[in-house]
Amino acid sequence: MGTCKHCGITIHDNIKVCPICSHSLEMDGTEENTYPEIFEKLRKKNLSMRIAIAATLVSCILIIILDYHFSAHLDWSVVGIATLIFAAHTMYSFLYQKRRLFSIISGLLFRLAILFIIVDYVIGFYNWSLNYALPGLFILENINLICFVFLDKKNRKSYVYYDIWIVLSNILLLILEAIELIQLKFFVTISIQTSIVVFLCLLIIGGLSARKEFARRWHIRKK
Template structure:
């Protein structure tokens, strides 16, 4: 048996030079070097995403069938469908971006607000979804990202863009007050103020680091 020190491969032939690197081969015993190629067995993982999608399809389709063949209130079917879709998308998205908290928070704020709006609209639209759920969800998401930046300063660059998105949602929430879409003005204005002041605080304490991160994200 011959051995190539550069490629770290055993050669079971009579060649004097390695066919890969053209280096001279050394005569060795059967135990030196390592076998190549190595086989890596990929572990089978439980398909959580596919299972979640499949269960969601069963729940939604079953609800529709019950609504078609039974004297059942379709309002509840809309709520069941919306809630199932929300849970399904939340699980799928959380598994996809499990290492990054920022997009998960932004998506949760948007999905939860849409689900609340669907439930509110289904039962007559008393505007509790716009007056309370939407601004409170924005402030909660902003608080979570703020705590993350304080407790994990190294994650600052991963949080900037998502805090900017929450700030835009907070501004939209405050603008809804101007157009009288929101009837309980205090929480909406507070959400807009809180997100803006948080973003300005990131500018003050982040200094050039935040500016550099925004330029990098938006290719400026």
């Protein structure tokens, strides 16, 4: 069991870093006799992942067979397989990846955007994935960042880097709007404005350390 002094939380699992801020945990010395328990947890984790992979493979094969038998096309198979792969990869991310929880959730939202686009394409590409889902996921990304800024108070400045990429990623929405793949400008405007407001608030709330982090990332030096 360990304690994160930055976040003020206690972690009961046998990990060395905080899942929120990635700082080292202070161990309380009770882990000496926990090796059998740790091994059992790891064994169960590995077994769960193997079962999930096997179930995903079997389900993919069944989906292809059924789709081909009933429709002679494989359009819906693509949707089913993409959904199963998304679910399996999400499970893997939460079980094994050592990155910050914020990064894992960001990756989840990115994969979700790809899944929505695939589904939209298969059913006829009515552009709902670009008009509604994509801007909505950018807004959710900002909400995700805001939550972790307040949860990880001691490490706020590090989120400036992530927020810069969120702001820059909104350029994709402008490009899609320019080539008329996105027709609803309202949601694009909301997404971009939300990203800019969150970025400015982060610089203000983070104080001098956040502004220094921004300058460091962009190699801005005072003359």
